[in-house]
Amino acid sequence: MILFVAKRVGLGLMTMLAISALIFLLLEVNGEAVAVKVLGPYTTPEQRQIWLEANGYLEPLYIRYFDWLTRLLGGDLGQSIRFKVPVADIVWDRLANTALLGAVTFAIMVPLALVCGVLAGMREGSLLDRTISIGAIVTTSVPEFASAVLLSAIFVFWLGWLPGASPMVEGVDPRQLVLPVMVLVLYGAGYIARMTRVAMAEVMQTPYIRTAILKGLPYRLVILRHALRNALLAPFTVIMLQINWLLSGVIVVEFFFAYKGFGALLLEASLNQDIYLIQACAMVAVVVAVATQTIADVGYTYLNPRIRFD
Amino acid sequence: MRDTTIDPDRRRSPLAAAAGELGRGFALIGESPVGVVGLALVLFWVAVAVLAPVIAPYPPNAQYLPFAPPGSAHPDGGLFWLGADHLGRDVLSRIIWGARTVLIFAPLATGAAFVVGVGLGLVAGYQRGWIDDLLSRIGDLILSFPVLVLYVVVITTFGASAINIVIAVTFASAPGIMRIVRGLTLDLRNRDYVAAAQTRGESAWFIMVREILPNARGPMIVDACLRLGYVIITIGVLGFLGLGLPPPDPDWGGMINETRGMALYAPHMSVFPCLAISSLVLGFNLLADGVREVAMRE
Numbered sequence: 001m002i003l004f005v006a007k008r009v010g011l012g013l014m015t016m017l018a019i020s021a022l023i024f025l026l027l028e029v030n031g032e033a034v035a036v037k038v039l040g041p042y043t044t045p046e047q048r049q050i051w052l053e054a055n056g057y058l059e060p061l062y063i064r065y066f067d068w069l070t071r072l073l074g075g076d077l078g079q080s081i082r083f084k085v086p087v088a089d090i091v092w093d094r095l096a097n098t099a100l101l102g103a104v105t106f107a108i109m110v111p112l113a114l115v116c117g118v119l120a121g122m123r124e125g126s127l128l129d130r131t132i133s134i135g136a137i138v139t140t141s142v143p144e145f146a147s148a149v150l151l152s153a154i155f156v157f158w159l160g161w162l163p164g165a166s167p168m169v170e171g172v173d174p175r176q177l178v179l180p181v182m183v184l185v186l187y188g189a190g191y192i193a194r195m196t197r198v199a200m201a202e203v204m205q206t207p208y209i210r211t212a213i214l215k216g217l218p219y220r221l222v223i224l225r226h227a228l229r230n231a232l233l234a235p236f237t238v239i240m241l242q243i244n245w246l247l248s249g250v251i252v253v254e255f256f257f258a259y260k261g262f263g264a265l266l267l268e269a270s271l272n273q274d275i276y277l278i279q280a281c282a283m284v285a286v287v288v289a290v291a292t293q294t295i296a297d298v299g300y301t302y303l304n305p306r307i308r309f310d
Numbered sequence: 311m312r313d314t315t316i317d318p319d320r321r322r323s324p325l326a327a328a329a330g331e332l333g334r335g336f337a338l339i340g341e342s343p344v345g346v347v348g349l350a351l352v353l354f355w356v357a358v359a360v361l362a363p364v365i366a367p368y369p370p371n372a373q374y375l376p377f378a379p380p381g382s383a384h385p386d387g388g389l390f391w392l393g394a395d396h397l398g399r400d401v402l403s404r405i406i407w408g409a410r411t412v413l414i415f416a417p418l419a420t421g422a423a424f425v426v427g428v429g430l431g432l433v434a435g436y437q438r439g440w441i442d443d444l445l446s447r448i449g450d451l452i453l454s455f456p457v458l459v460l461y462v463v464v465i466t467t468f469g470a471s472a473i474n475i476v477i478a479v480t481f482a483s484a485p486g487i488m489r490i491v492r493g494l495t496l497d498l499r500n501r502d503y504v505a506a507a508q509t510r511g512e513s514a515w516f517i518m519v520r521e522i523l524p525n526a527r528g529p530m531i532v533d534a535c536l537r538l539g540y541v542i543i544t545i546g547v548l549g550f551l552g553l554g555l556p557p558p559d560p561d562w563g564g565m566i567n568e569t570r571g572m573a574l575y576a577p578h579m580s581v582f583p584c585l586a587i588s589s590l591v592l593g594f595n596l597l598a599d600g601v602r603e604v605a606m607r608e
Contacts, residue, residue: 145547146546146587
């Protein structure tokens with residue numbers, strides 16, 4: 001087991017390293033272009049040359065990459081061109097805001113999706129199953145930006161119940177969280193529900209469930225004691241992988257609702273070509289994504305009784 | 311030896327075979343109500359896209375009355391059925407022409423991703439060995455990256471243009487397709503007809519393209535429908551974030567981006583394009599569900 005975990009973590013670290021090299025190549029291979037972005041387009045070639053020399057850009061590429069990597073690991077993410085402050089100062093605040101949004105979304109989405117999936121998969125082909133399945137297809141078919149527009153039209157424009165933007169300038173306002181969370185839940189829940197439904201339906205056809213029903217165990221207990229344990233194994237991986245999806249989802253939602261989060265920051269940095277900020281955001285995204293995938297893999301193996309390391 | 315095979319599809323011209331296949335496909339889909347609804351939605355938008363010059367009431371970029379509400383009178387006679395946007399352009403006409411944009415670029419990008427993904431998946435699954443390891447590792451690497459982060463960074467670095475969007479979508483989708491095709495190939499390569507072809511001395515390419523690929527088509531069609539829907543969302547998201555096709559030609563995501571700031575005063579400008587894109591994606595997703603249902607019943 002320890003060997004497996006070590007292998008998996010090692011693979012995760014390798015993935016992060018490989019992607020960091022890709023990000024570096026994508027954004028920094030041309031030192032001259034970096035100088036233009038940092039110093040602005042109205043600088044003379046001499047000024048850029050001085051800057052390139054002072055910042056080590058005249059070294060060979062692999063030395064620059066290792067320098068960059070050591071600085072990154074030491075927490076020195078560089079200076080934001082647009083905000084004129086160290087990148088690290090902005091990134092953590094924004095990440096905390098996104099973590100709040102993500103946590104609330106997961107706290108609602110996961111139980112909702114699991115309950116719907118289990119109810120649908122319990123009696124395959126029933127009216128309830130059809131309703132939930134079709135509902136799941138419909139909600140996953142509406143892109144996040146579309147549901148954001150449609151929900152704001154309903155709740156902000158027609159009903160006037162909720163605020164249309166969520167900048168959270170005066171501390172945390174739960175009312176401002178409702179719409180962003182609703183959009184993320186609507187889009188993400190369908191997928192988890194469908195996966196849970198398939199897993200549940202599969203379990204319900206196994207001999208041991210039939211045995212449990214035939215020996216006269218109350219239906220409720222069959223579901224709770226026998227079916228759920230095995231049916232919830234598959235959705236576990238899906239839920240962990242949803243964190244990866246959430247990193248994409250928050251870009252759209254934060255942009256639409258002017259929420260000061262990590263996704264909006266990444267987009268802003270990219271649009272402004274704020275190069276060190278892009279690097280930091282992309283690296284944070286990769287670390288989060290790869291870490292959750294590693295946890296998903298290890299967790300699945302740990303939870304699955306069919307895999308044992310002795 | 312090869313001429314003695316009794317597979318009728320082989321002797322007919324490829325075009326006739328394809329037509330027969332398509333006809334059979336339509337007949338099968340008819341058995342799934344969900345699939346029929348999906349197919350109807352998709353065909354509706356395809357018809358709208360093809361007939362755009364005929365059915366669009368006004369030119370898509372012509373400016374008339376800014377912020378005209380839905381159903382108000384048009385200065386040239388007729389009505390703004392769905393209203394006009396902030397520049398006075400008819401929303402209905404722009405949605406109709408926008409169907410063209412999305413139904414050209416989404417299949418193009420998905421098709422490119424399939425060509426790359428199917429090719430690599432066949433090679434990885436059939437040849438195995440180091441090439442399989444290498445391709446799978448690279449695929450996993452790309453798949454572990456949050457997609458939209460990838461799109462945003464790549465497109466802001468290289469600039470938003472149609473070709474860059476297609477390349478970015480291909481790059482991000484091909485590994486997923488490769489993984490599916492590789493799995494199918496691993497299963498199919500042990501079948502008797504592959505062994506027979508190997509004994510006949512067929513080349514690896516012939517076996518991959520003529521023996522394995524046709525038998526892997528079922529799951530691939532389902533994946534293609536789902537992926538088309540997903541690519542439509544992606545192109546929409548890029549347009550919505552302002553990273554899509556350059557204005558002024560109508561593109562649903564771009565229409566929403568331009569008018570979302572005014573959604574609190576005139577929601578019709580962004581609500582209708584949202585409904586359009588959602589219904590098209592829904593069409594592809596229902597179609598995928600229908601195909602899967604029919605395939606499972608067989």
